Amino acid sequence: MSIAAHPHALDEPVVLEKTVVVSWKAPIAYAVFTVLLLLLVLFGSRDASTTFRLSAATDAVKLGDVTVPAVLTGWVTVILLAILTVYSVILVQAKRRVPLWLTVVFALVFMFGFLTWAAAGSTIPVTGLLFGAVSLAVPLIYGSLAGVIGERVGVVNIAIEGQLLAGAFSAAVVASITRQPWLGLVAAMIAGVLVAFVLAAFSIKYFVDQVIVGVVLNVLVVGLTSFFYSQVLVANAATLNTPPRFDRIPLPLLSDIPIIGPVLFRQTVIVYLMYIAVALVYIGLFHTKWGLRLRAVGEHPQAADTVGIKVNRTRFWNVALAGAIAGLGGTFFTIGSGIAFNKEMTAGAGYIALAAVIFGQWDPIKATLAALLFGFASNLQNTLSVIGSPVPSEFMLMLPYVVTILAVAGFVGKSRAPAASGRPYIKS
Amino acid sequence: MSDHSNDPAAQPDVELEEPDELTGPPTPERATSGPTTPPAAPVSGGKPADENGRWSGVLREIATGNAIISVLAVFLALVVGAIMIAFTDENVQKAAGYFFARPGDTVTAVWNSVSGAYSALFQGSIYNFRRPGFANGIRPLLDTLTFATPLIAAGLGVGLAFRVGMFNIGGRGQMLIAASAAGWVGFGWDLPWGLHMLVAVLAGMLGGALWAGIAGLLKARTGAHEVIVTIMLNYVAYYLVSFMLRTPGLLQAPGSNNPKTPAMKPTAVFPLLLGPQYSLHFGFILAIAATILVWWILSRSNLGFQFRAVGLNPNAARVAGINVSRMYVYAMLISGALVGLAGVSQVLGTVTTGFGSGIDAGIGFDAITVALLGRSTPWGIFIAGILFGAFKAGGFSMQAAQGVPIDIILVVQSLIVLFIAAPPLVRAIFRLPDPSHPRRRTVPNVTKEVTVK
Numbered sequence: 001m002s003i004a005a006h007p008h009a010l011d012e013p014v015v016l017e018k019t020v021v022v023s024w025k026a027p028i029a030y031a032v033f034t035v036l037l038l039l040l041v042l043f044g045s046r047d048a049s050t051t052f053r054l055s056a057a058t059d060a061v062k063l064g065d066v067t068v069p070a071v072l073t074g075w076v077t078v079i080l081l082a083i084l085t086v087y088s089v090i091l092v093q094a095k096r097r098v099p100l101w102l103t104v105v106f107a108l109v110f111m112f113g114f115l116t117w118a119a120a121g122s123t124i125p126v127t128g129l130l131f132g133a134v135s136l137a138v139p140l141i142y143g144s145l146a147g148v149i150g151e152r153v154g155v156v157n158i159a160i161e162g163q164l165l166a167g168a169f170s171a172a173v174v175a176s177i178t179r180q181p182w183l184g185l186v187a188a189m190i191a192g193v194l195v196a197f198v199l200a201a202f203s204i205k206y207f208v209d210q211v212i213v214g215v216v217l218n219v220l221v222v223g224l225t226s227f228f229y230s231q232v233l234v235a236n237a238a239t240l241n242t243p244p245r246f247d248r249i250p251l252p253l254l255s256d257i258p259i260i261g262p263v264l265f266r267q268t269v270i271v272y273l274m275y276i277a278v279a280l281v282y283i284g285l286f287h288t289k290w291g292l293r294l295r296a297v298g299e300h301p302q303a304a305d306t307v308g309i310k311v312n313r314t315r316f317w318n319v320a321l322a323g324a325i326a327g328l329g330g331t332f333f334t335i336g337s338g339i340a341f342n343k344e345m346t347a348g349a350g351y352i353a354l355a356a357v358i359f360g361q362w363d364p365i366k367a368t369l370a371a372l373l374f375g376f377a378s379n380l381q382n383t384l385s386v387i388g389s390p391v392p393s394e395f396m397l398m399l400p401y402v403v404t405i406l407a408v409a410g411f412v413g414k415s416r417a418p419a420a421s422g423r424p425y426i427k428s
Numbered sequence: 429m430s431d432h433s434n435d436p437a438a439q440p441d442v443e444l445e446e447p448d449e450l451t452g453p454p455t456p457e458r459a460t461s462g463p464t465t466p467p468a469a470p471v472s473g474g475k476p477a478d479e480n481g482r483w484s485g486v487l488r489e490i491a492t493g494n495a496i497i498s499v500l501a502v503f504l505a506l507v508v509g510a511i512m513i514a515f516t517d518e519n520v521q522k523a524a525g526y527f528f529a530r531p532g533d534t535v536t537a538v539w540n541s542v543s544g545a546y547s548a549l550f551q552g553s554i555y556n557f558r559r560p561g562f563a564n565g566i567r568p569l570l571d572t573l574t575f576a577t578p579l580i581a582a583g584l585g586v587g588l589a590f591r592v593g594m595f596n597i598g599g600r601g602q603m604l605i606a607a608s609a610a611g612w613v614g615f616g617w618d619l620p621w622g623l624h625m626l627v628a629v630l631a632g633m634l635g636g637a638l639w640a641g642i643a644g645l646l647k648a649r650t651g652a653h654e655v656i657v658t659i660m661l662n663y664v665a666y667y668l669v670s671f672m673l674r675t676p677g678l679l680q681a682p683g684s685n686n687p688k689t690p691a692m693k694p695t696a697v698f699p700l701l702l703g704p705q706y707s708l709h710f711g712f713i714l715a716i717a718a719t720i721l722v723w724w725i726l727s728r729s730n731l732g733f734q735f736r737a738v739g740l741n742p743n744a745a746r747v748a749g750i751n752v753s754r755m756y757v758y759a760m761l762i763s764g765a766l767v768g769l770a771g772v773s774q775v776l777g778t779v780t781t782g783f784g785s786g787i788d789a790g791i792g793f794d795a796i797t798v799a800l801l802g803r804s805t806p807w808g809i810f811i812a813g814i815l816f817g818a819f820k821a822g823g824f825s826m827q828a829a830q831g832v833p834i835d836i837i838l839v840v841q842s843l844i845v846l847f848i849a850a851p852p853l854v855r856a857i858f859r860l861p862d863p864s865h866p867r868r869r870t871v872p873n874v875t876k877e878v879t880v881k
Contacts, residue, residue: 010874012642028629128601158655198846201669206850211595213849215796218843223838224512230833231516343835394671400569408652 025410026098029086030106037081037113044390048297055128055258062259064182070120077113081106098142122387129261129383130323130376131252134271138336139164139346141274142329144360144367145281146192151362152285153318154298157420158214159199160326161350162221165189167330169225172341173233175243175334184243184335185270185328192327193320195221200319204312207424215396226343235342245338246270258378260367268326270328270336281303281364294318301425311425326350355404362418429605430595431535434628486515498801500854501847502815509840510542513832515590517541545832553818554823563705568821574778576817578603578770578791580715581810583798584722585640589654590804592661592759593724593739598643599767599792601665602636607787608669608679609635611689611775614696624695629714629772636768637761639665644760648753654760662792664729670785689782711773718766722807727763735759766794797845816841 036127050070054063084106095273102428115124143160149155167188175184199217203210233241244270255267285291293314296304333345352374360367381396472685514520520541523533525653526739551557553572559565582599596602599751619627639661641862646652672678673687681690698710725733746752770791775783802808823837847854854860 093739101874111679190678202850204813206852208846208849212796212800215597215793216845219793219797220837220846222844223835223840223842225832226835227512227839228516230835312546348663355660356651356658392671392675394667396662401663405646405652405660405664406657407656409646409650414787 001005022220022346024092026103027088027092029406030088031268033106033110034081034085034332036079037074037110038078039073040114040117041078044105047071049117050119050121051123053114053123053125054127056125056262065123072115075114077109077116080109082112084109108325112416118384118391118397119387124383126360127262128377131196131266132221132262132379132382133372133376134267135332136378137372138271138274138332139207139329139349140356140371140374141368142279142332142384143350144187144330144356145277145364145372146326147354148285148362148364148367149281149294149318149322149325151421152298152418152422153294153315154301154418154423154425155203155319157196157199157313157319157322157326158211158354159195159350160215160219160427161218161346162218162323163192163323163326163351164330164333164346164353165218165221165225165344166195167327168333168345169228169330169341170327170329171242172334173240176240179244181244181246181335186329188327188331189324190326190327191329192323192330192352194323196320196323198238198318199323200275204315204319207426210422210424218223228340228344231349237340242342243338243340245335268336270332273328276330277328278364278368281325285364287304295418297425298420301420305425305427315425326353329353329421352400355400357416359404359407373403377403404415436659441731443780489733496860497777497851497854498848500858501844504847504854505840505843506546506859508843509836509863510546512537512543512836512839513516520590531848541830544569545826545830545836548829548832549819549822549825551820551822552829562845567706568825570702570817571821572708574707574709574714575820576814577709577711577715578773578809579776579794579816579820580813581711581718581773581796582767582791582795583802583813584718584771585636585763585768585770586795587802587804587806587809588722588726588735588766589740589759589798591753591764593742594647594736594756594759594763596640596643596646596658596760596763596767597655597656597796598640598665598764599770599795600790600825601658601792602764602767602773603638603771603788603792604665604669605639606632606771607775607783608672609768610772611692611783612679614692614776618693618694619695620697624693625698625710625776628696628776629769632772632775633768636771637765640760640767641757642762644757647760648756654756666785673785686784688784691782692776692780694777697780699795707778709773711769711777716810718769719810720807722766726806731758735836742795767792770795783808794841797841800845801848806861 005428048070049067050073052066052068054066057138070278079252084102088102089101091098107187115129143164145156146163147181169192173186174187175181178184195217199210199213202208202213229241248266249272251265251272255261282285293304293309297308297309297311304314305311330346333339334341339345353371354365356370357375359370359373377396377399382392384391384396460539505661517537520534520537523530523537527534552568554569556565556568559567571848582603585602586596586599587826592851610628613628613631614624617624617627630825640658641660643652643654646657647654669679670687673680673689676682679689680686681688701708701710726735734745734750734755735758737748737750738752738759742752745755774787774789774791779787794816798812799809801815802810802812819837820843823834826832827834
């Protein structure tokens, strides 16, 4: 990274000092993780072998279990990680950037080594782990898509959490009354749009700081849903809060692909809609007139206004669209899994989605991958606590947040927000 | 979010405005929208900058209608709350079933449910007429002050960060870390009375300061946006404290399996101010002291001058020779220490029998609304903290007496902040005249770094 990436530098000496720090971020991070795994292998010696189960007994195509000795694998991965670290040091010394693929390879090797160490003496159900990761990532992906659209058009959406919660609530109530999950889906989208309308009205029409509106809206939605839950839903749980669930639909042929099939193609409609939504948002943002206008408004509203784009109208309706998407994500919590609504049941998923937006550098595909990573981290924690891992579960749960802090601080790639994100546009 | 391009060509413009901004009543509008905006009415967001004292500021505020807006916002929010209470009340629903036969019944039922709820709110927060004697009747007011104590402290922290243009959403994490640090000193150490309390308070404030300092340091060094970092640190702190609470030898009470600490030692506990029958503790004195301190820092000290300069316009502040990065770090440290004080007052004053991971009780987020309602001025926050403390104290009695879920308080609080943040909306609802004819920008409490045209 260069000085140009950090205009926050305030005076000359600091800039010079910072240049050195910045360029060594990746090797330092690599070294830290390598040493971490080295310490685990050295001191947490676990002399057993780890089995990776790649397919379930019911699968059409069966893959054999892979069994590796924990200690040997640990040492091999530490050496591999050390080699990657040295390579990144060489790159940096040659004044070259550390490429993204190197980080990906590093992360995969680390994860393999870590899993082998953590699950020594037991079996890791790989498909189960990945299936759970995709499921847990569903609300995060919907939320991050909403966040990407919002920030790309210039409105920071902290209220994703509120939109998810409102979606979960209205989906549960409407689906319980009508016994139609599809109507619940529609109700969730409407609820998300309503929250988005408030966000849009206050931030675009009244120029209230968007972060403030978002934070306050989250509190408002928590208050509203909790109030109606305690006051109405608890007393009438049978009629108002027993949502039907979407069934899992295995897609023919696709679901028989080893590993990928059971993970991606034996899911509910909500997940399939999610694939479509990710593709549509990606194509829409980067390959259509709509996306071009949207990004223009988020990057340089004055310029967009000059060429005749209605800045505030574009912002308003795209924020509403984002609200619909986030509301849809909220259905995962209730009708997506057949669970009754409960107070604050989204438990901060909206904030993780926000993290995924930033970690994903405001790109729908990358944000989706980031959300999947966070889903993986939480499900890894679930899996490890079942098989009894030596790592305290809290530290696994912390991982997405720590990774996000590192990402925002620039340790993982460079993240640059849309230029006008968070700033109201006042026509002069 | 993390990168703000600084257009060097823009800076002379801002620089010219700078002295004006800081000596006269500051108008953040100008800092954000450039010199083309007409000078706006002074806003309370910058009130303490007024060297003539705050009372003239208050008078001017009443004159320009901000105080009226605040009162109307509270009123509107209570009306919405009343509608929600009435709609979900079973008696009202029953009476509404035969509304056209006897409409009077519905009106009576609505009146009963709303007045019952709000009088319970009043009696739970200010004065209870049903209890014999003044000494008993006034107890709710002192409960209110007890609830207000952490809200004021944390609100001051969040508000101070606002004034430097930073958004500290990490109140929860800072409170948890501070509570753990203070609690660890409080139950784990043996020190004489007084000194023990002092060390525990300092440990807690230091913990909160360091936790918030991470966000300040990252913002200063790498440009990482503090909103994201503080939100993430909330979760990290929560899991960290959860881990410590269930690990014997760290925070868990010995011989227990619950994720809870042992009780604080009597030498560390805050003394009760008005005897054992009232809950008000020494933390309230600390909250008052903190309010005075923040007022002094912001409007009397050199540091506060630099804070406000950075908050109004970081580019201009930098040109004026202020080390902006350092101000970000200092502001977050002080902000975290104040939020930490809220955590300390929870463990040493309110819940002294040992705490779990829910010790923050949502105060970290409430503090944001308190700071917004108080418009980021120390005394405004003090009053807003007491108001929200009253809502909290009254909410519990409303839930107990009338069966109205306490969550209604969250709705009312957030609506108050929304209405206050958008004066044009309130004016439109009540058809009040707009003091400045063209609708101008509502003052954001947070002044962001801006690229001036």
